[in-house]
Amino acid sequence: MEHVPLASITASAPSQAAADWASDEARLHGLPLRVVHEPPQDFGEARMVVHSVRREEFANSRTGAAPLLTAAVERAARPLVFVPDDLSGVPHLAGVTVGVDARAPSGTAIDFAFECARIRGSGLHVVHAWSLPASAADLPFGIPEEDRATWEDQEVQQLADALRPWREKHPQVPVLEDVVLLTQTQALLHFSAGAALVVVGQQHGADRGEMMRSLVHEAACPVAVVPS
Structure with missing residues (x-):
């Protein structure tokens, strides 16, 4: 049991x-x-x-x-x-938010988040944070809007591709895919205000440790860390 x-x-x-x-x-x-x-x-x-x-x-x-x-x-x-x-x-909200790196998605974290949303009968908010290419800083007259739109479209497609297996596995779970030009920490802290749970995958290193500390210290809802 x-x-x-x-x-x-x-x-x-x-x-x-x-x-x-x-x-x-x-x-x-x-x-x-x-x-x-x-x-x-x-x-x-x-x-x-x-x-x-x-x-x-x-x-x-x-x-x-x-x-x-x-x-x-x-x-x-x-x-x-x-x-x-x-x-x-604090009122228990229904929705679940999961942070996903579309380039290296944590399958166990995504699966856990989908299951949490399924048992709640709620939607799943998938957040992928991205940053401008390093070369953008060298552009003399700023970033052309069409270049930024192209880069963002690529991020959107990467996230869609990463989620496809789980969307097919859990067709009953409504999914909102969000690609944001923020750090992962900033994005998840922002969206935690409307979530019942924020889910992230277990990753190692000093930066990830700092992200976890910030989430636990500041998030407006519980935070789940899922081992890979």
């Missing part, structure tokens, strides 16, 4: 916000909920692990809970959902 366990990455007891979110998620999946106050070594066949976090402990990337988050993400064997303690009492 599967479980949807709830754990805390801080020394404190899990917050009410995390407990409420995990309870709702277990109900949606039709699974039992196992609540633990200290993360065990083995979560068995858990569908996901829900962590309660205190936002103020993520203000500094080198102190507090930020290093614990990075370590938890690095060794994760199943999706981790981080629920900030100040979300208690």
Whole structure:
């Protein structure tokens, strides 16, 4: 039998916000909920692990809970959902937002996001962030509008190609594809205000660690990190 366990990455007891979110998620999946106050070594066949976090402990990337988050993400064997303690009492929205790099999409993150949207009966907002080519900075009179439009069209096509297998697998899930000229962090923070959950794939490196810290510290909804 599967479980949807709830754990805390801080020394404190899990917050009410995390407990409420995990309870709702277990109900949606039709699974039992196992609540633990200290993360065990083995979560068995858990569908996901829900962590309660205190936002103020993520203000500094080198102190507090930020290093614990990075370590938890690095060794994760199943999706981790981080629920900030100040979300208690916030209305639970239906939609799911997933960050996708169209050039190197995380299949497990996309699949998880589609499944989360499916069980909620909601739409899926897919966000692909892109940047102008480095050569654009050398243009003497700025970027011609037709060049920018061409580059953006290429990004749109890449995202459509990357999502095609999952759209065919989940035809019942409405999908909004969004290509934005922002960083991935900026885009996901912006769209988190209208989401029930933001989903990202597990990636390594200092930049990705900083992105995760920013999302957990500032996002307006829980954040799920899905291992590859």
